[in-house]
Amino acid sequence: MQGLGTNTQTHLPVSEAQLHYDWSIASYASPRATVKTAEAWAEIDFRAELKNITVPTLIIHGKADKIVPIETAGDRATKGISDNQYHRIDDAPHGLGLTHQDKLNKLLLAFMGS
Helix, strand or coil: CCCCCCHHHHCCCCCHHHHHHHHHHHCCCCHHHHHHHHHHHHHCCCHHHHHHCCCCEEEEEECCCCCCCCCCCHHHHHHHCCCEEEEEECCCCCCHHHHCHHHHHHHHHHHHHC
């Protein structure tokens, strides 16, 4: 993990300590559950299920997410969930809760107040 996610590598405020913490949490996950989850993401098309979401839904996706592509996640979710607010955050990666807290919090508060 040396150098992974440092400011010089990603230009985002994710510290080496945060990455080590996340790695340590993930290392306790069940290997079988981790593999089965990845298989489900890769092999099952859940888009038909989106119509079953009938509550107001906030969808937030980072435009710089390299883990889950915005085109196949956020963009599709907004098409499948009828009552939604969709926000795409410029330069935000997969972990935008750590890198773009202010923007995320403003969107969450606005959504909850609407």
